[in-house]
Amino acid sequence: MAKKDTWKDVEKGAIIKRPGSAREYKTGDWRSQHPVYDQNRCIKCGVCYLYCPDAAIKIKPDGFIEIDEYYCKGCGICARECITGAFTMVPEGKEEKKK
Amino acid sequence: MSKRVGIEVSLAVSEAVKMAKVDVVAAYPITPQTHIVESLAEIIAEGHLDAEYVCVESEHSAMSACLGSSAVGARTFTSTAGQGLELMHEVVYVAASMRLPIVMAVANRALSSPLSVWGDHSDVMAVRDTGWIQVFCEKGQDAFDLTLWAFRLAEDKRVLFPVMVNMDGFHLTHVVEPIELPSQEEVDRFLPPIDFPTPLNPKQPVTMGAFAIPQFYTEIKKSQEVDFENTRPIIKETWDEFAKIFGRKYNAVEKYMTDGAETLLLTMGSFSQTASLAISELRKQGEKVGQIRLRLWRPFPFEELKEAVKGAKRLIILDRALSSGGPGGPVASEVKSALYGVPGAPKVASFIAGLGGRDILPEQFVEMIRHGIEVADKGQEGPYEMLGVRE
Numbered sequence: 001m002a003k004k005d006t007w008k009d010v011e012k013g014a015i016i017k018r019p020g021s022a023r024e025y026k027t028g029d030w031r032s033q034h035p036v037y038d039q040n041r042c043i044k045c046g047v048c049y050l051y052c053p054d055a056a057i058k059i060k061p062d063g064f065i066e067i068d069e070y071y072c073k074g075c076g077i078c079a080r081e082c083i084t085g086a087f088t089m090v091p092e093g094k095e096e097k098k099k
Numbered sequence: 100m101s102k103r104v105g106i107e108v109s110l111a112v113s114e115a116v117k118m119a120k121v122d123v124v125a126a127y128p129i130t131p132q133t134h135i136v137e138s139l140a141e142i143i144a145e146g147h148l149d150a151e152y153v154c155v156e157s158e159h160s161a162m163s164a165c166l167g168s169s170a171v172g173a174r175t176f177t178s179t180a181g182q183g184l185e186l187m188h189e190v191v192y193v194a195a196s197m198r199l200p201i202v203m204a205v206a207n208r209a210l211s212s213p214l215s216v217w218g219d220h221s222d223v224m225a226v227r228d229t230g231w232i233q234v235f236c237e238k239g240q241d242a243f244d245l246t247l248w249a250f251r252l253a254e255d256k257r258v259l260f261p262v263m264v265n266m267d268g269f270h271l272t273h274v275v276e277p278i279e280l281p282s283q284e285e286v287d288r289f290l291p292p293i294d295f296p297t298p299l300n301p302k303q304p305v306t307m308g309a310f311a312i313p314q315f316y317t318e319i320k321k322s323q324e325v326d327f328e329n330t331r332p333i334i335k336e337t338w339d340e341f342a343k344i345f346g347r348k349y350n351a352v353e354k355y356m357t358d359g360a361e362t363l364l365l366t367m368g369s370f371s372q373t374a375s376l377a378i379s380e381l382r383k384q385g386e387k388v389g390q391i392r393l394r395l396w397r398p399f400p401f402e403e404l405k406e407a408v409k410g411a412k413r414l415i416i417l418d419r420a421l422s423s424g425g426p427g428g429p430v431a432s433e434v435k436s437a438l439y440g441v442p443g444a445p446k447v448a449s450f451i452a453g454l455g456g457r458d459i460l461p462e463q464f465v466e467m468i469r470h471g472i473e474v475a476d477k478g479q480e481g482p483y484e485m486l487g488v489r490e
Contacts, residue, residue, distance in 0.1 A: 005315070010322035012259055013198035014315075015297055016306040025312065 027054070031074035033089045039064050041086040048078040048087070101281040101345075108239040109134035109272045111280070112178070112204050112264075115246035117148045118286045119202075122173035122293075125153035125164035129183040130216040131268035132206040136178055158183040162190035162201075169199035170307055172298030174250060177201065180268055181208030181215075184222045188229075194261045195230030196323060197308050200253035200295070201261040203231075204246060206268040207368070209455040217456020218268035220368065220420040223396075224429045226263075230323065232330060233397040236266040237353075237371045239276030244347060251290050252337045258330050259296075265396070267369040269456060281345055289344045331398055351400035352407045353392040356382055360389030362413040362472055363445065364464070367393040367430055370417065370453055377464030388468055393430065401437045408438070414445040415471030418483070419453040427451075427482040448474040449483040463487065 011017065044063035056072040057065050079087035106114070112135050116124070124143065126136040143152045151168070155161045158179050169175040179187060184205060194201050208222055209215040223233065232252065236242040242264070249262035266272055297305055311319055334351065342348040355375050357363065366374045371392040378390045391407045393400070408414055418428020426432040431449035438444040448471040453459050467486060474484070
């Protein structure tokens with residue numbers, strides 16, 4: 001689709017001439033819950049990183065992790081798989097617990 | 100210079116494809132389309148046409164291969180019939196929505212079950228709403244001409260929609276008719292080489308057939324639909340162009356002896372030829388009858404139809420397909436919607452006959468018209484009547 005969103009902006013056959021347009025789609029919007037990460041319990045094993053189906057978990061240079069909220073769909077697999085229970089799933093819109 | 104030859108209609112279609120210099124044919128043989136693709140395979144194998152013939156394992160693959168070849172800007176042809184058209188069904192939609200100018204000849208055939216290889220219009224009615232431009236042939240010359248024309252229309256940059264050329268299985272595909280074959284020079288004048296505006300090209304990459312979230316789908320469909328509606332004047336324009344070069348004029352709605360006609364018979368496809376014998380006969384007997392024939396099925400020619408039935412009191416419509424539990428035959432229900440609210444619109448009698456290859460003889464058309472006059476005057480009970488059924 002072109003820059004604007006009206007039907008007149010659609011290319012014939014809805015072809016997309018610009019690469020990377022999928023990036024504009026924030027799949028994190030699908031979330032109904034999100035993981036809250038407790039770095040104090042993290043042992044830097046990387047299990048969450050391996051299991052995340054959306055590649056929404058990144059390992060930082062210091063070995064701890066970071067959650068990419070733009071892509072995290074809130075499936076809760078990280079919380080289920082984490083050996084030390086470093087993730088808590090919190091319903092969307094609820095305040096994160098202060099550590 | 101053109102030459103008049105006696106040729107089987109299927110072979111004339113292949114001749115048109117050859118003269119159109121297609122780049123790719125991807126097809127799976129199925130009765131009664133077989134002679135078309137068989138002869139094309141031969142033409143290509145013998146080196147008379149420089150094209151790829153893709154032997155696929157099914158019709159679903161045939162249309163999928165056509166998507167690919169058309170997307171790189173190759174002139175692409177396929178052909179199928181009946182069950183084959185149903186098997187490729189989902190890809191038929193994709194071709195139209197991706198705006199790929201594929202040309203397909205459909206040798207219209209009844210659908211199973213019971214298995215029937217013979218002709219009627221059930222197959223095309225199932226793909227009516229796929230977004231293809233759809234025309235019907237009445238005789239061999241139409242099949243040759245419209246196949247050639249289909250490439251010109253489909254590839255027009257203002258159009259870019261696939262075109263389906265319908266011809267009745269056996270009743271038309273398998274008969275030998277005298278057909279005027281133009282010279283290659285004339286064909287080249289009418290049909291320039293294909294110039295697809297956005298072919299798949301690694302140097303200028305585009306994404307085709309991407310997924311669309313609810314935020315975009317409606318806008319995409321609206322844009323497609325507006326473009327489809329806008330093909331109407333271009334269909335007419337390209338038929339005018341065709342007439343200029345080849346001297347044969349096609350119209351969205353064809354008329355026969357309609358002057359002063361109080362009763363009109365509406366037909367579509369090759370049975371129109373037989374029906375016209377009945378019309379001539381009745382005219383000789385002083386009956387005020389005429390015939391209109393639908394050439395263009397999609398986009399439906401609303402204005403041309405309204406104009407053609409103006410002044411007529413009765414309209415008898417023959418359908419060669421059923422719409423189970425629906426408002427009548429597919430053609431009749433379309434025509435009734437077209438005439439809804441039109442002041443002085445003719446009264447409609449909707450008949451279904453000629454299913455699964457059953458003939459309708461000229462004298463049966465005479466009966467149909469006589470009966471139709473009564474039914475239209477009285478008002479039809481129920482949505483339609485099936486004619487010629489053993490009780």
